[in-house]
Amino acid sequence: ATTKTHIGNFEFENCFMNAAGVYCYDRNELGQVLNSQAGTFVTKTATLQSRSGNPEPRYHDTVLGSINSMGLPNLGFDYYLDYLLELQKTHPDRTFFFSLVGMSTEDTHALLKKVQESDFNGITELNLSCPNVPGKPQIAYDLETTEKLLTDIFSYFKKPLGVKLPPYFDIVHFDQAATVFNKFPLTFINCVNSIGNGLVIEDESVVIKPKNGFGGIGGEYIKPTALANVHAFYQRLNPSIQIIGTGGVLTGQDAFEHILCGASMVQIGTTLHKEGPAAFERITNELKAIMDKKGYKTIEDFKGKVKYL
Numbered sequence: 001a002t003t004k005t006h007i008g009n010f011e012f013e014n015c016f017m018n019a020a021g022v023y024c025y026d027r028n029e030l031g032q033v034l035n036s037q038a039g040t041f042v043t044k045t046a047t048l049q050s051r052s053g054n055p056e057p058r059y060h061d062t063v064l065g066s067i068n069s070m071g072l073p074n075l076g077f078d079y080y081l082d083y084l085l086e087l088q089k090t091h092p093d094r095t096f097f098f099s100l101v102g103m104s105t106e107d108t109h110a111l112l113k114k115v116q117e118s119d120f121n122g123i124t125e126l127n128l129s130c131p132n133v134p135g136k137p138q139i140a141y142d143l144e145t146t147e148k149l150l151t152d153i154f155s156y157f158k159k160p161l162g163v164k165l166p167p168y169f170d171i172v173h174f175d176q177a178a179t180v181f182n183k184f185p186l187t188f189i190n191c192v193n194s195i196g197n198g199l200v201i202e203d204e205s206v207v208i209k210p211k212n213g214f215g216g217i218g219g220e221y222i223k224p225t226a227l228a229n230v231h232a233f234y235q236r237l238n239p240s241i242q243i244i245g246t247g248g249v250l251t252g253q254d255a256f257e258h259i260l261c262g263a264s265m266v267q268i269g270t271t272l273h274k275e276g277p278a279a280f281e282r283i284t285n286e287l288k289a290i291m292d293k294k295g296y297k298t299i300e301d302f303k304g305k306v307k308y309l
């Protein structure tokens, strides 16, 4: 079996990659994913200026997953663009993802215009779902603002673009959100970001400092929500808009389920943070073993084919 995939016009030797925020802060971490079994990588979400982020401790692993309120720490847009342009020379046969978002609507347009005018030839992931910047709402929970933003973006942005979405929890919201996204030539949507503003307590205390302990939840806790979002949008979106599945992937079986729900690419966050880039080889082998046992040669043989009762 092969776990290769495509997103838009780009081919990837493997359908696994990191989730933005994990193993992607700098050249060292990105280089480790680049040289792992992962098919590609996405950068830490970049903002126009570098950011130090929220006070520490701001990330905490738990038995069943993780909680984080990083606050968008990153080295700034130019750092990641420089690295991506360098890789276009040293690895011309590979395609990478650039995650970004402005701290304001104006900044978001400034960032995307810089990408549009640059030589970057990969895929852009616009983060509409950061839950951890105090005072800033998750953009994609405001569908009117999201529609206006995408309308303005697509008036000038002509390169491949997808959006990183928060989880939705209401069927009517799936309907409303899909109606908005179907209006635009999106290359993909990525479901899901962490479940925003959870709270983890150990003994008598919260476990992270920012926001009195409130932070985005990842890991085993969120797989059912992640699968539901992947499948809900797979059922509703134009087939030209592919789905990237993120959330709760610990094993090849978890990845198999994301693809059954309609995912064309699977991102790994919490598990990658805990296990390191070796997780890509383990999970890839586990998925291949499942495919071999079931007689599936490619992921297209079972993508989106979850059975109903």
Ligand SMILES: O=C(O)c1[nH]c(=O)[nH]c(=O)c1Cl
Residues within 6 Å of the ligand: 021, 045, 068, 069, 070, 071, 072, 073, 127, 129, 130, 131, 132, 133, 193, 194, 216
């Ligand atoms: O606090 C963060 O940096 C963060 N943390 C998340 O769990 N998702 C995001 O999109 C971001 Cl931007």
